Amino acid sequence: MVEEGRKYVFDFDSTLTRVEALDVLAEMTLRNKANKDEVLKEIQDITNLGIDGDISFTESLERRIKLLNAHKDDLEGLVSELKQKISKSIEENKEFFQEYADDIYVISCGFKEFIDPIVAAYDIPSERVYANTFKFDEDGNIVGFDETNVLSSHNGKIECLKTLNLDGEVQVIGDGYSDYVMREAGIADKFFAYTENVHREKATENADFITPNLNEFLFVNDLPRKVSYPKNRIKILLLENVHPDAFENLSEDGFSVELVKHSIPEEELVERIKGVHVLGIRSKTQVTEKVLEAADKLLAVGAFCIGTTQIALEAAKKKGVVVFNAPYSNTRSVVELAIGQIIMLKRSIFARSSEIHRGQWFKTALNSQEVRGKNLGIVGYGNIGKQLSVLAEAIGMRVYYYDVADQLALGNAIKCSSLEDLLSVSDVVTLHIDDNKANKNFIGEREINQMRDGAILINLARGFVVDIPALANALKSGKLGGAAVDVYPEEPRANGEFTTELQGLENVILTPHIGGSTEEAQRDIADFVPNKIMDYINSGNTVDAVNFPNIRLPKQNKAHRFLHIHKNVPGVMAKINEVLAKYEMNITGQYLSTDPEVGYVISDLDKEYNKEVIKALKSVEHTIKFRVLY
């Protein structure tokens, strides 16, 4: 509960607004000056020195005002600029300022001339704004400030707050050390370092709380706020060196994101997953049942790749953990690599290149053929297989394909009714089947023997799909004329040493699982997957989830949204609606999607509600997860 008589003292510059007002004023007054950038830099440096307490505040103010060269008439423009620069979460929570107007004070070393009109819109009257005032000459030029005002002197905020003699607990919210000093002097009870706009070490290291936005401050104090759960409390752990854009996208939306360069083994992940709301991985990290068991807060897993069998999908679903992937972003990269490898292998380019690296010139047409007119056998005619089909035809190959699913042929590709048919007709066999564990040793000795003599095998799918010793034997014996392998049954967790039986064999291209590792693909994934995650966390959408009933929700419009995930057994919906009816909730929209195991129901409600309803919904039998968005 909110403590009776608590007072909130806000700083203005870089707290209520995103900027330092005098810097904005300088931008305006120096607009047409040749040395503008130099002067601006000087002003900003002086501002920071003052805020961090490295020079006296009076000195900082005097020096800046001199450099500003401002006029009374500039103030109107400054106020309109500042109105556009209110901190995002302050703007979002106007209602808090209105509701608690009597308990809110502004103590700033800025100037009342521009603070008063800005904070008036937040119901803070001029008499509760404590700030400096300008001195003008008879022509209206700003020539100084009222030196008798305590706020123009070093640590003036201490004196100012002391004089106010406020009752009850006093909380100070500000970005600077000069705000902290009120707490240090014992006049304020708590100092919240406000880091939404600027992170000042000297303020944060002394703070009782660091608050990245007003939502967090309101949450900590259990005050009315725009969001039910501040996003900075949502922890996202991104493993396996996902593209930095993912970090940017998610951090920008307000989440707390941690980036780890490598994959983490199960035992360690079991520890690291605690408290994590969203886990981001690539193909390496195993999200096992044991990991999910330890995941006390997990809402979603983002696979920043195509494959998802590294995740215990069913177990995740049963825990209400939604899994997303990026099914298309890296497909073109794999296709281009496959085309390149086919050409390189058919021309024995790697052998010729290695000779020259060793200092040998060996010009020959031996084992060097065009790809035009050759038969390409594509196994797995999905997103990658189909694109490869089109590109391979464009360079003159005859395409054959085999797929367990009924796939329509693109272009002139010819469908094979069995794997054997495909293997017996192909000069090059390329594997693009999915990462289903049932595909283990899909190509072994028997299948290799069904291939043409001297044929080439390419594996860009999954390492376990090919029996490596059988492939190595076939390459050594000359049964196969070459191979390109990008994926291995055992791959290291991080860059470093690696051995495989295929090392040192003639006409074999070995790459470290980089089929999808292009800048374009990784950047696209870093956009695609975070968008899915944000859409789920922020709105409840599960469109394109790989393990969960898909639901596309309308935009939440001034409604409270209840998200309820439950075991799909008869009667749960009736119980949920019974609870909603009991608490007289007015449902403006309700959406349900189910699969045989889980049901996902979203209810939009149009008014304030008794918080007890949350407890009641959470205790509906068979509830897996419950979340409120408002």
Ligand SMILES: NC(=O)C1=CN([C@@H]2O[C@H](COP(=O)(O)OP(=O)(O)OC[C@H]3O[C@@H](n4cnc5c(N)ncnc54)[C@H](O)[C@@H]3O)[C@@H](O)[C@H]2O)C=CC1
């Ligand atoms: N090397 C790398 O960096 C990358 C590897 N991949 C891997 O490439 C593979 C293919 O990816 P997509 O084309 O996006 O998958 P997809 O799911 O669109 O297509 C796979 C196709 O294989 C078929 N299939 C599955 N098992 C089969 C079998 N035993 N015999 C014949 N057909 C079978 C499926 O019916 C489906 O049509 C996946 O294993 C994926 O993990 C994907 C991206 C990058």
Ligand SMILES: O=C(O)C(=O)COP(=O)(O)O
């Ligand atoms: O997309 C896939 O399935 C891949 O194999 C690529 O995985 P990666 O992101 O390179 O670990």
